[in-house]
Amino acid sequence: MKERFLVQGGASLSGVVAVDGAKNSVLKLMAAALLAEGTTTLHNCPEILDVPLMRDVLVGLGCDVTIEGPVVAITTPAEVSPHADFDAVRQFRASVAVLGPLAARCGEAYVALPGGDAIGSRPLDMHQSGLEKLGATTHIQHGAVVAKAEKLTGATIKLDFPSVGATENIVTAAVLAEGRTVLDNAAREPEIVDLCAMLNSMGARICGAGTSTVTIDGVERLHPTQHTVVGDRIVAGTWAYAAAMTRGDITVTGIAPGHLHLALSKLKVAGAEVETYDSAFRVRMNNRPKAVDYQTLPFPGFPTDLQPMAIGIATIADGASVITENVFEARFRFVDEMLRLGADANVDGHHVVLRGVEHLSSTDVWASDIRAGAGLVLAGLVADDVTTVHDVAHIDRGYPRFVEKMRELGATIEREKER
Structure with a gap:
């Protein structure tokens, strides 16, 4: 009602x-937990409706997620499903943040086109273009964005606009790519810095977060971590x-x-x-x-x-x-x-x-x-x-x-x- x-x-x-912790950060951090097998724990999480919605998305991908007040624990299995649940994804925009981690972890991703606030057009073309520069193929099919890549390889990518979502998906894909990725005209928001800080604590090698040029040296694997969400x-x-x-x-x-x-x-x-x-x-x-x-x-x-x-x-x-x-x-x-x-x-x-x-x-x-x-x-x-x-x-x-x-x-x- x-x-x-x-x-x-x-x-x-x-x-x-x-x-409390930032809505525009916690949901992306939850998605990034897909990159490492084991339990990643987030502290200072806001008790808002979108957190259990992202939990539902991750559970659909094979994770076990527990929410206890401001603490969210995500246990990611060795094998993750690349298919993001349509009903859960379509309820909010931030669900598209699983696209990069799934492409990196599974070599493929099927993510329903997300829903969210009625504030205007927010296409995924820069997300797709970035993944394609890393070696993936992408297309829209039956209401979902599909990405496939046998291997992701570092590349130089320049965004037409400093899109927060595109920056997040490119970074989370590039951390497991082979070689170096240089992302120019990257978003500089504090939430981007927060994401990169957590990824680095998981073993990623990211420099330049918070500036317009972010450099990512890919690693073979990441490990789970504990992280406190930015305000x-x-x-x-x-x-x-x-x-x-x-x-x-x-x-x-x-x-x-x-x-x-x-x-x-x-x-x-x-x-x-x-x-x-x-x-x-x-x-x-x-x-x-x-x-x-x-x-x-x-x-x-x-x-x-x-x-x-x-x-x-x-x-x-x-x-x-x-x-x-x-x-x-x-x-x-x-x-x-x-x-x-x-x-x-x-x-x-x-x-x-x-x-x-x-x-x-x-x-x-x-x-x-x-x-x-x-x-x-x-x-x-x-x-x-x-x-x-x-x-x-x-x-x-x-x-x-x-x-x-x-x-x-x-x-x-x-x-x-x-x-």
Whole structure:
């Protein structure tokens, strides 16, 4: 049965909130466990819906997976099935992360085209092209991407765009390839660094993670390991923008502030006080935010996953803002829901112009993806009455204990079944 959130406007959030491991990392780390026979254990895992979904994918491939709170243990057998279960894979995008490990470990992979958030086209052409450079053949057949390779061999690969998913699949295939792979224009996200750190602890030889050129010297085999998942910078950024929008005071722990440098800098320009520590930061806002322009770009640019929060703060800012989306073309579906709340917004291609209003007006809104759902809750906090956010299963896929943490910070929010 579907659920919804009832969000009371007028709250000012304050307190301390801890960030769990990153959704955009843990699922890829679970997939990478396919590369080594034995038990790989992950710590600081977020308790979100996508973790058991990835468990189902791995179990379908022959693994034994146990989840005990923030600890996930994946036992990979000597023989892994190359066929990823269609029903499980189609439920979320990150399932495609098994493509590289299966191609490397089995010499073949059959992975259903993944599902996930409705934020625009996310083709697999760069994933396929990268694997082909390593010596595989790939094609789409009966709704699945098929890759086959008798032997993977290192190559020089340049991505047309620093795709996170393509970088992950190429790296996880190249670690067991023969020879050296040089990946240019690689994604630089902290989650890529986290993946490469775990792979190196498994015996891989990867240099340059976090830069645009990653070098991988293939090894014959990897061994299982233990690894602690990096903190979730998108969840941390959500709390930061919640503090600024509600004129609150929130300290966020469990995150490297450098992973959110630009997002926090934008809040300073908007008038917030921002203090950073080794693994935490504090955001305080006393007045109405000032209007700030944003454009989303791959890391270290402003994250596309925080674009709904940028729109949210712009809707109530003093002045006009322009938000430019350069990553996912359909992400402005969120604007339609903000218009329901009384935002003054006009979309023009991949730009949206927002003229701030002092308060939003509460109504019913629908989440189209994880981040849009969280953004709508933040908008509800600055509306005049009770806002009902529908389809909140999206939010549960990316935000552990979201309602409980909101309440601990002073929000009035209820979860209830849809009638």
